Amino acid sequence: MEKVQGEMEIERWERSEEMSDAEKKVIQETWSRVYANCEDVGVSVLIRFFVNFPSAKQYFSQFKHMEDPLEMERSPQLRKHGMRVMGAINSVVENIYDSEKVSSVLALVGKAHAVKHKVEPFYFKILMGVILEVLAEDYANEFTSPEVQRAWAKMKSLICTHVTAAYKEEPPGDGGDDGGRSISKVTEPLPQT
Numbered sequence: 001m002e003k004v005q006g007e008m009e010i011e012r013w014e015r016s017e018e019m020s021d022a023e024k025k026v027i028q029e030t031w032s033r034v035y036a037n038c039e040d041v042g043v044s045v046l047i048r049f050f051v052n053f054p055s056a057k058q059y060f061s062q063f064k065h066m067e068d069p070l071e072m073e074r075s076p077q078l079r080k081h082g083m084r085v086m087g088a089i090n091s092v093v094e095n096i097y098d099s100e101k102v103s104s105v106l107a108l109v110g111k112a113h114a115v116k117h118k119v120e121p122f123y124f125k126i127l128m129g130v131i132l133e134v135l136a137e138d139y140a141n142e143f144t145s146p147e148v149q150r151a152w153a154k155m156k157s158l159i160c161t162h163v164t165a166a167y168k169e170e171p172p173g174d175g176g177d178d179g180g181r182s183i184s185k186v187t188e189p190l191p192q193t
């Protein structure tokens, strides 16, 4: 299907360039309304993520076999992860002018997921795509302008780049059996690069 102008813009800007101060300001302004509803937004993002990419549930002991979105909504583990994701993004947004702090927050997230949770890094890109989708739908007034979309496409890129950098030091898995988590075993469509 032919891409609309907005989609092409996002793809173009996804090749991460530095975020300008004006874009950092846009991120902080648009995020404040979202973060006021962080629990609800976190839960809807994760439900959409797990419904559209069910293999991502494999890492969560308490709901890996859940299929019903209403049941997922009641899962304390899902809710807790939603809050953690939103909280970590909030730390990045709050410290957006302090690149060292941003790097250290995201390096910690990357390291925990590479070493402790052994999550394949491409899931971060998928999840960030879902976050942008939910924000554009639920906060349409704030998220439809090309400036806002460009700023958030850079934010997605920044988060994914920093998180996956931590994997270069700490590859997931134990170097042998991948526990069924290899990219080749993912059945959902992978995101466009």
Ligand code: HEM
Pocket: 056, 057, 059, 060, 077, 080, 081, 084, 085, 086, 088, 089, 109, 112, 113, 116, 117, 119, 123, 124, 127, 159
């Ligand atoms: C921007 C994306 C994400 C952020 C900011 C994030 C953040 C966090 C944080 C802060 C924690 C707790 C840290 C710790 O255990 O030391 C956590 C735990 C966890 N994350 Fe993520 N996460 C993200 C994406 C993902 C993805 C894509 C997956 C898997 C598909 C995942 C799976 C997990 C699991 C399994 C845990 C442990 C859950 C538990 O103990 O109940 N995360 N995440």
